[in-house]
Every structure is written in structure tokens, then in C-alpha cells.
Amino acid sequence: MRGTSAHDDSFTQDNLPPKDSWPDLLLAGFDYPDLLNAGWELTDGMVAKGFGDQTALIGNGRRRTYKELTDWTNRLAHVLVDDFGVVPGNRVLIRSANNPAMVACWLAATKAGAVVVNTMPMLRAVELTKYVEKAEISHAICDTRLMDEMTLCAQACSDLKVMAFDGTANHEAELDRLALEKPVTFEAVQTAAEDVALIGFTSGSTGEPKGTMHFHRDLLIIADGYAKEVLDVQPEDVFVGSPPLAFTFGLGGLAIFPLRFGAAATLLEQATPPNMVEIIEKYKATVCFTAPTAYRAMMAAMEEGADLSSLRAAVSAGETLPAPVYDAWRAKTGKPMLDGIGATEMLHIFISNRFDDHRPACTGKPVTGYEAKVVGPDGSTLPRGDVGRLAVRGPTGCRYLRGERQEEYVMDGWNISGDAFWQDGDGYFHFAARNDDMIISSGYNIAGPEVEAALLAHEAVAECAVIGVSDAARGAIVQAHVVLGEGFASGTEMTAALQDHVKATIAPYKYPRSVIFAKALPKTETGKIQRFRLRKDQ
Known part of the structure; x- marks a missing residue:
């Protein structure tokens, strides 16, 4: 570690995987000071650059400037430290839908030197409890409207401290009331660039969550790399999208990217295609992040007279972008749809199409700073055209909490994703298939074994097997x-x-x-269920 850690709670430092198991990190072109706090950079730092009067967040019926966001997050940071007892390095879980208050809480906790674990509002207590136990989370802040499952989690985790905030930003919850009495200045913790700032959980094919650990500098790298090079974000941009902020894809696309460049983020709790169409029309949104299924619905709305002409960038990720959707979008708008692939382990998108370099049924080429190749089972590079595992390395990379199954994702310095790809003669990468039993439905990753476990808990179920089957609207659905x-x-x-x-x-x-x-499930002689036979029957 280059700088001295500011973490009083050394849990994340102690639970990074061994350094020799990390992937190669290619940091050329990404130079940051040894001391770096991403929360400060995206708020106070932006005010210092002259963006104080620019709109930062849109949501809950109002706009908030960068100065207002800075004051808000500083007040919240005071509460977390002064009243809630958060010390640098503590893990803080945030439970909320996408709204300005969630962004403010994330930034405030980051300023306070905490390691944030953002979670989706749909998660149940049993899933939240797994996160708390694995990351030894000490504090949780939760939207008042989502307290039921959080309360159940706290009952199972006796040491967890919980405080409520008002996701509607009406200042009617404990965190908000205390913040009103706090000063608007806060001395952000001087975290090291290589201090862990975020743990993003990924379910993997087993359904057991694995924590991916990301540094303060990583949060800025994805903006200074992909967002700058591919999207060319400008202060005049207005972002909109559907991915939850709990996903690193959503956190980057709907918070980090706009805030890094003085742009505005619109945050929707219910990011349905009709709601996104309304926001695009109302605020003249220019950049959209969502899945192909949503773009299909948005094109149907355009046929009914919706005006989406303000969009200059339509980013698709989370599931494969079918060529017909790409072609239809281009025909209707005259603009390309930017397909890309990222991973929670890598934090964000590392291969993408560009405005001036894009093809249908193609994921594109590596983002500046990244290298990619297609490898065989032994890790050797395959000839162009052969399908194999996608290997990538760059300025971000996989570091699993406690090194859990680190060796399965990192081989010889390369990150090995769970996807099969092939590379054409011109160097473009093309998606072939998933390597595991993960089901991707409307952009959500669903682990079949986790659904099976839930079904088996029902008294009527003797046996079950879960697979993904193709679906025109969702890409795939869960079939039991x-x-x-x-x-x-x-x-x-x-x-x-x-x-x-x-x-x-x-x-x-x-x-x-x-x-x-079914009366019975196909099995091997040893009793293992043969899911591949169920898939063949589809």
C-alpha cells in the first residue's frame, strides 16, 4: 500500500486477499495522490472546481446543486461520526431504493472513511444477514419505508446498529433530524487512495454472496477511464437509468459518472420504461443506462409519440444486446446503442462499443487502460474466432473479501470472467454464452441454487431443479x-x-x-441432478 491507511478499523486491510493472488493492475495513465477520498472529490472537490451552482441530483420533485449536495453530505457525515459512532474502516450498510438521499448517505459515509455496502430494497432479512456476517458490518442506515426486513436482520445480528433516514428527503427520520442541527462543513477523512471504500457483493453461481473490494481510487478510475473516453461526459449532461445503485453498474452510471464531471443525475425509485421516458422528456436527459428489455419498451413508447431525441448515449449492459434491438434503436434514433460488458469484480465496464466504432451483436474493444483476450482451459490464448473464457486486466481488478475463491477468478494475473467470448479478426469481442448456471433476467443476476434452496424450504417440495429458459421480453426467466x-x-x-x-x-x-x-428429475448414477438435460428439453 502506497499511503498509510486512515482506517482505525483494519478489517478490510486484514481481509484483502494475499497480494500475490491479485490480478495485474495496469495503472499507467491513472495517477492519483497517495491520500484520496472519493466522497470529497465528488462533492466539496466539485464545488472547489466551480460547479457549486450546477445541478447535481434530480429527484423527489426537486433539483439539488453541488453546493447543496456538499452541505447535505457534510451534515450527514457529522451524524454518522458524532452520533452513530462510525470510525474509519467500519463497514456501513445502506438499504434504499434509488433516490437522492441514498446517494447522499453513500457520499457521507465515504467522507467519514467508512467502507460502504449498498444493498437493494428487494433483499430480505436472510440475504441482508449474510452480508452483515461476511463483512462484519457494524452500522446500517435504512430508508424508513424499508425497515421491516432491516429490523429482522438486526434481531439476528445483535451487534448491528441501525439508524433510519427518510428516502423522500422530508427530514422526518432520526438521521435527517439530527443532520439539521449539524454544521455544513466536515473535514473528510484523509483516506489512502488504496483504502477500501466499497464492498460490492455478487451472488456468483452458488447463490452465496462474495464481497468484491474496491479502493477509493477505483471509484474515480471508472469515471476517468470509461466515462471520459467512451461517454465523453460533459457538465451539460443529464443521466437517467434503471440499474440499482446497489449494483456497481448503477453506482457508476447514475452517481459517480455524472458527479465526477459536473453533470446531473436523475434518480428514480421506480425506473420503469414509462417513468424513464417521462424523465427523459421532462429533463431532456442525454445519457441512459438500462437493459435491452427496457430499450424495447422505450422504442414502443416512441411509436406512440414520445420524444427521446435529447438522448445522445444509450448504454446497454447487464445482459446480451440482441442485434435486432441495436438495429431498431439505430433506425429510430439515428444514434448507436453502446453495448458493453463489466463485472462487479472489475467495478464497471471494461469492454465497450464507441460512438464512432460500433457493430451489431458485438461488445466492442477494451476501454483505455484495459487488455482482454480469449483463453482456453489452461489459460493459453486461443486463435481468433475460437470460443473460450474472457480474460481481462487493467487499472481495476478482482479482490475478494477474505480471498474467498480468489484463485477461481484470477489466473496468472488475469481476471477470468464468467463469460464465454470470441474475438474476430478485427479485434472486436463477441459474447457467446455464460460459463455457469447464472440466470440473467431483465439485467438481474439470479443464481439457480439459491432459488432451489428457497423452494425446498416449502413443505410441498420434495425435489427441485432451477434453470434459465429463453424469453423474448426478459432475455431469460427462471423455470423451476x-x-x-x-x-x-x-x-x-x-x-x-x-x-x-x-x-x-x-x-x-x-x-x-x-x-x-414432474414425477422425477433426471439424475446421474450418484444421484446428482442433470440440469443440462432439462435445458435440452427446452
Whole structure:
């Protein structure tokens, strides 16, 4: 570590994987001071650069300037330190939908030197508890409207301190009331550039969350790399999108990227295509981050008279961009759709199309600072045209909390993603398939084993197997093959009961939209379920 850590709580330092298991980090062109606080850089730092009167956040019926955001986050940081007892290095969980208050809480905790764990509002107590236990989270701040599951989590985690904030920004919760009495200046903790600032959890193919650890400098690298080179973000830009801020894709696209360059971010709690269309028309949004399924719906709205002409950049990630969607968007708008691929382990997009260099059914070329290749099982580079595993390295890279399965993701200094790709003769990368049992539905990653575990907790289920099946609207849906126990009958009522059970047990978006009842599941001689045979039958 170049600088001396500012963390009094050394948990993240102590639980970084061994340095020799890290991927190669290619930092040429990304030069930051040894002391760096990303929260300060995106607020006070922007005011110091002259952006104080520029709009930073749009949401909850109002605009907030960079000066207002700076004052707000400084007040909140005082509460976290003075009243909530947060010390540098503590892990702070944030539970909220996408709204300005969540962004403010994230920035405030980062200024205070905390390591933030952003979480989706759909997560249940059992999932939140896994995060708390794995990252030894000491503090949680939660939107008052989402306290039920947070309370259940706190009951299971006796040492967890919880404070509520008002996601509607009406200052009616404890955190907000205390903040009103605080000064608008706060001395941000002088964190090291290589102090951990964020833990992003990824479920992986097993459903067991793995924490990916990202430094303060990493949060700025993705803006100074991808956002600057590919999107060419300008202060006049207005961002809109659907990915949750709990995803690193959403945090980058809807918070870090606009705030790094003096632009504005519109934040929608319900980022449905109709809501996004309304925001684009109202605020003349210029940059959109969402999945192909949403772009299809937005194009349908355009046929009904919606005006999306202000958009100059339509970024697609989270699932494969079908060529027909790319072609239709270009035909309707005259502008390209920028397909790209990123990973929680890498923090954000590392291969992308460009405005002046784009092709259908193509993911593009590496972002400046990154290198990519297609490798075989032994890690050797494959010839152009051959399908293999995608390997990438650059200024960001995988560092799993506690080094959990680090060796599975990093090989010989390269990050090995869970995707199969091929590279054409011109150097462009093309997606082929997933390497694991992850189901990608409407941009959400859903681990089949996790859904199976939820189903098996129902008294009627004797055995089950979950697979992903193609779906025109969502890319894929979760399909459950279920063997019922003796005395239980299949049918629409049982289907609804199992779906409701899954929704109540884990995040609702993970529920099986298709349930197939079977007398038996295909198995090997040793009793292992053969999911590939179920997929072949589709």
C-alpha cells in the first residue's frame, strides 16, 4: 500500500486477499495522490472546481446543486461520526431504493472513511444477514419505508446498529433530524487512495454472496477511464437509468459518472420504461443506462409519440444486446446503442462499443487502460474466432473479501470472467454464452441454487431443479422443475403458492415465472441432478 491507511478499523486491510493472488493492475495513465477520498472529490472537490451552482441530483420533485449536495453530505457525515459512532474502516450498510438521499448517505459515509455496502430494497432479512456476517458490518442506515426486513436482520445480528433516514428527503427520520442541527462543513477523512471504500457483493453461481473490494481510487478510475473516453461526459449532461445503485453498474452510471464531471443525475425509485421516458422528456436527459428489455419498451413508447431525441448515449449492459434491438434503436434514433460488458469484480465496464466504432451483436474493444483476450482451459490464448473464457486486466481488478475463491477468478494475473467470448479478426469481442448456471433476467443476476434452496424450504417440495429458459421480453426467466411430496397436488394453486413462497423468502425478482411439475428429475448414477438435460428439453 502506497499511503498509510486512515482506517482505525483494519478489517478490510486484514481481509484483502494475499497480494500475490491479485490480478495485474495496469495503472499507467491513472495517477492519483497517495491520500484520496472519493466522497470529497465528488462533492466539496466539485464545488472547489466551480460547479457549486450546477445541478447535481434530480429527484423527489426537486433539483439539488453541488453546493447543496456538499452541505447535505457534510451534515450527514457529522451524524454518522458524532452520533452513530462510525470510525474509519467500519463497514456501513445502506438499504434504499434509488433516490437522492441514498446517494447522499453513500457520499457521507465515504467522507467519514467508512467502507460502504449498498444493498437493494428487494433483499430480505436472510440475504441482508449474510452480508452483515461476511463483512462484519457494524452500522446500517435504512430508508424508513424499508425497515421491516432491516429490523429482522438486526434481531439476528445483535451487534448491528441501525439508524433510519427518510428516502423522500422530508427530514422526518432520526438521521435527517439530527443532520439539521449539524454544521455544513466536515473535514473528510484523509483516506489512502488504496483504502477500501466499497464492498460490492455478487451472488456468483452458488447463490452465496462474495464481497468484491474496491479502493477509493477505483471509484474515480471508472469515471476517468470509461466515462471520459467512451461517454465523453460533459457538465451539460443529464443521466437517467434503471440499474440499482446497489449494483456497481448503477453506482457508476447514475452517481459517480455524472458527479465526477459536473453533470446531473436523475434518480428514480421506480425506473420503469414509462417513468424513464417521462424523465427523459421532462429533463431532456442525454445519457441512459438500462437493459435491452427496457430499450424495447422505450422504442414502443416512441411509436406512440414520445420524444427521446435529447438522448445522445444509450448504454446497454447487464445482459446480451440482441442485434435486432441495436438495429431498431439505430433506425429510430439515428444514434448507436453502446453495448458493453463489466463485472462487479472489475467495478464497471471494461469492454465497450464507441460512438464512432460500433457493430451489431458485438461488445466492442477494451476501454483505455484495459487488455482482454480469449483463453482456453489452461489459460493459453486461443486463435481468433475460437470460443473460450474472457480474460481481462487493467487499472481495476478482482479482490475478494477474505480471498474467498480468489484463485477461481484470477489466473496468472488475469481476471477470468464468467463469460464465454470470441474475438474476430478485427479485434472486436463477441459474447457467446455464460460459463455457469447464472440466470440473467431483465439485467438481474439470479443464481439457480439459491432459488432451489428457497423452494425446498416449502413443505410441498420434495425435489427441485432451477434453470434459465429463453424469453423474448426478459432475455431469460427462471423455470423451476418441481417434484412434490406425497399428499400434495400440482396445479395453478400450487404454482402460485410456490411462487409466493419464494417471493417471501428471497428477493421477489428471483421467483420462478415458470413452474413445471414432474414425477422425477433426471439424475446421474450418484444421484446428482442433470440440469443440462432439462435445458435440452427446452
